[in-house]
Amino acid sequence: MHRKASSPVDWTTIRQDFPILRERAHGHPLIYFDSAATSQKPRTVLDALRDYYEHENANVHRGLHELSSRATEAYEKARERVARYLGAASADEIVFTRGTTESINLVAQAWGGKFIHNGDVILLTEMEHHSNLVPWQLLAERTGARLRFVPVRDNGTLALDLLPSLLTPEVKLFAFTHISNSLGTINPVAELCHKAHTVGALTLVDAAQSAGHMPIDVQELGCDFLAFSGHKMCGPTGIGVLYGRGDRLDSVPPWHGGGEMIVSVNLEKSTFKKAPHRFEAGTPNIAGAIGLAGAIEYIERIGRVEIFEHDLDLTRYAMERLAELPDIRILGPDTPRGALVGFVMKEAHPHDLTTFADQHGLALRGGHHCNQPLMRRFGLTGTTRASFYFYNTTEEIDRMIEILHAAARFFS
Amino acid sequence: MSPELEELYQQVILDHSRRPRNFGNLADAAVLVHGDNPACGDEIHLAVKFDSDGGLQDIKFTGHGCAISQASASMMTMKLKGKSRPDVTGMLHAFHDLVTGETDDAPKTLGDLRLLRGVRKFPLRVKCAMLAWRAVEQALQQNAGEATISTEQ
Numbered sequence: 094m095h096r097k098a099s100s101p102v103d104w105t106t107i108r109q110d111f112p113i114l115r116e117r118a119h120g121h122p123l124i125y126f127d128s129a130a131t132s133q134k135p136r137t138v139l140d141a142l143r144d145y146y147e148h149e150n151a152n153v154h155r156g157l158h159e160l161s162s163r164a165t166e167a168y169e170k171a172r173e174r175v176a177r178y179l180g181a182a183s184a185d186e187i188v189f190t191r192g193t194t195e196s197i198n199l200v201a202q203a204w205g206g207k208f209i210h211n212g213d214v215i216l217l218t219e220m221e222h223h224s225n226l227v228p229w230q231l232l233a234e235r236t237g238a239r240l241r242f243v244p245v246r247d248n249g250t251l252a253l254d255l256l257p258s259l260l261t262p263e264v265k266l267f268a269f270t271h272i273s274n275s276l277g278t279i280n281p282v283a284e285l286c287h288k289a290h291t292v293g294a295l296t297l298v299d300a301a302q303s304a305g306h307m308p309i310d311v312q313e314l315g316c317d318f319l320a321f322s323g324h325k326m327c328g329p330t331g332i333g334v335l336y337g338r339g340d341r342l343d344s345v346p347p348w349h350g351g352g353e354m355i356v357s358v359n360l361e362k363s364t365f366k367k368a369p370h371r372f373e374a375g376t377p378n379i380a381g382a383i384g385l386a387g388a389i390e391y392i393e394r395i396g397r398v399e400i401f402e403h404d405l406d407l408t409r410y411a412m413e414r415l416a417e418l419p420d421i422r423i424l425g426p427d428t429p430r431g432a433l434v435g436f437v438m439k440e441a442h443p444h445d446l447t448t449f450a451d452q453h454g455l456a457l458r459g460g461h462h463c464n465q466p467l468m469r470r471f472g473l474t475g476t477t478r479a480s481f482y483f484y485n486t487t488e489e490i491d492r493m494i495e496i497l498h499a500a501a502r503f504f505s
Numbered sequence: 506m507s508p509e510l511e512e513l514y515q516q517v518i519l520d521h522s523r524r525p526r527n528f529g530n531l532a533d534a535a536v537l538v539h540g541d542n543p544a545c546g547d548e549i550h551l552a553v554k555f556d557s558d559g560g561l562q563d564i565k566f567t568g569h570g571c572a573i574s575q576a577s578a579s580m581m582t583m584k585l586k587g588k589s590r591p592d593v594t595g596m597l598h599a600f601h602d603l604v605t606g607e608t609d610d611a612p613k614t615l616g617d618l619r620l621l622r623g624v625r626k627f628p629l630r631v632k633c634a635m636l637a638w639r640a641v642e643q644a645l646q647q648n649a650g651e652a653t654i655s656t657e658q
Contacts, residue, residue: 119507119509120507441572442570442571442572443545443546443571444545444547444570444571444573444630444633445514445571445572445573448510448513448627448630449510449514452507452509452510453507459545460544460545460546461543461546465543468546473546474545474546474547474548474569474570475545475546503506503510503514504514504519504572
């Protein structure tokens with residue numbers, strides 16, 4: 094991860110790969126600082142989707158005709174592409190889902206339904222997105238399991254000194270985010286996985302904010318499950334991934350029932366395919382998987398180390414410049430951190446600020462960012478968040494600062 | 506500055522959001538309604554006291570949130586204080602139609618509240634403007650006691 098970038102990337106040229114970045118909003122050039130919600134898509138991904146529909150579209154795994162074999166091959170190649178991207182041992186460890194949320198729900202309901210019992214503990218953190226909190230609440234209600242949380246320190250990092258008292262033998266799963274979508278905190282995944290395993294707990298990593306931003310090797314991290322979404326990493330919406338270590342995934346019973354996931358069906362009972370197909374009932378998002386593979390190829394051509402370092406440069410610059418604003422409170426730790434900055438300004442509520450910025454062509458996000466408990470932890474109801482990707486520039490950050498100064502004057 | 510922004514955040518509105526009127530608790534309130542806009546984090550705690558005919562004898566609020574939610578609450582309490590029940594209901598509907606763009610010519614009885622018409626160009630902010638009004642609506646239905654409402658239900 095900390096290898097130095099091998100060759101300089103021309104970040105200005107890269108912007109031209111994204112047709113949407115030429116859009117205007119309310120008469121101003123668009124500045125898109127909401128990539129943590131969803132990233133924009135390069136032309137190569139849009140082309141991959143269109144090529145699929147123009148030349149390969151058919152249902153997978155069942156047709157005996159030419160188009161079906163093309164579609165099946167493209168779909169399964171996408172799975173192999175994802176496996177290589179994550180450093181997985183096999184493509185059989187890759188389940189295609191609708192996104193991070195569905196991936197986590199799959200583990201909570203199918204794995205949790207079998208392995209979590211009354212009195213067990215699921216360890217989470219206070220910084221989890223609702224999608225890595227609510228599925229566990231539902232599971233706990235159903236099974237009588239308890240939830241436990243690693244607290245967040247004032248600087249936005251996890252209180253890891255408390256881990257020995259939290260990570261007890263009753264903990265069956267430790268589920269945590271790789272990068273906080275509100276604080277930018279990068280959690281030490283490998284260390285947390287190692288500690289969880291020492292008490293026999295499995296681990297699930299929410300990689301929604303990291304998968305498209307930095308190198309990830311699931312075998313180096315040592316996680317049992319890892320979830321992410323395609324749309325936050327240049328891919329289409331509606332496609333995501335659940336990685337599950339081979340033996341773990343094989344132990345999970347089916348989740349959704351239907352076509353594609355069965356071996357044979359009788360009126361009273363059926364037998365099921367192995368992982369990953371056991372978890373892909375119905376016609377999958379074939380185009381989405383192919384689009385995601387296109388996104389991965391695009392990201393790898395730029396280089397994940399290069400993207401991560403560019404992220405760091407932008408974020409460091411944004412934090413320095415934001416600090417110039419009057420009465421601003423910036424949440425989360427110093428860099429290195431994820432490519433986003435959440436802040437509150439005394440003069441303007443996040444929603445007024447976001448509306449004001451939008452009218453100047455600047456797309457920010459205002460609100461709780463699906464982090465209500467975390468907001469409460471910091472005594473807030475919401476923040477304004479600027480989130481970046483490799484197509485953003487320091488010039489755009491300068492413009493954001495001008496707009497925020499104007500907002501401070503306007504609302505004070 | 507865009508004309509939409511100027512219209513949304515007129516000086517009167519910003520003034521009410523900075524220095525909300527009728528802000529505080531009502532010791533002998535008949536109804537207390539806690540209003541919540543979870544999408545934004547806006548909160549209104551509205552206290553109402555009725556007169557012998559059921560009109561709004563006194564009305565106060567506390568809370569926090571965006572300029573639109575706080576200004577709407579402040580301007581609303583000024584307008585509704587001392588009004589009869591039918592008048593309050595009429596204004597509630599008139600204000601709703603104004604900020605959702607159902608009508609262009611809001612009745613003059615709304616007074617300064619008509620300045621909030623700029624909200625109609627910002628569909629996501631309509632809930633902010635309506636929060637205090639939803640709370641009043643609940644207070645009228647409830648008549649006594651305490652209630653919680655949310656813009657997301």
